[in-house]
Amino acid sequence: MTRFWTPLAVLYLVLALAGLVGTWWFNALAVIEMADFLGDLVTSGPAVSSITVDLLVAAVAGSVFIIVEARRLGMRAGWLYVAASALTAFAFTFPLFLAMRQRRLTALALAPVTRVEN
Template sequence: MSAEVGAGTARARWTPRALLYLALAIVGLVGTWTYNVIAILEERDFLGDWFQGGPAVSSLTTDLLVVAVAAVIFMIVEGRRLRMKRIWLFVLAAPLVALAFAFPLFLAFRERALSARGESRQP
């Protein structure tokens, strides 16, 4: 997943913000897959448990689905704007691995692309 934006641009850097997003991606990966592995080992009906948990779980599910759709749209639009390569890998990682991993990972590589363009501004 390269954040290179073309020939003649500055070299992409791991800015503090990019490292923060990368750390969040790792937390998202470990946090979600800990429960996925538990469900697999316990031979749980993962999807059934998810959708049969009552109104609170349904509310959370709806909330997360709307955020996921918005995140995927943002990744595609922003990735194209910055001419980032292989954006489809981030989009594919959202449902296959976890949005909590894919979106912060995209943001980390977005920061690298911005730094290569000289657009990254730290707060």
């Protein structure tokens, strides 16, 4: 079960868990307070709007990276990380993808090299 879990993959996994817990804590708080979550993102002043745009652009770029990199490495269902970010948080799914990507890179590096003889 611990096969291919490098220290870097574990670090990404820890960041994914921090992203999940941190974002859902505030999501739950917004629900308890019956806050207008989406309205607050864009109407709470220029600083909040700036951070929102910053993170949104980074999330879109990261989503493109996830899909392209998953295909390049032969990882199945890369799109699922992007879809899951709508239900959880990109702060969770992106580091989770990076952890799984690191595991895949390690597995590929340790795979026996097969040569084709002509």
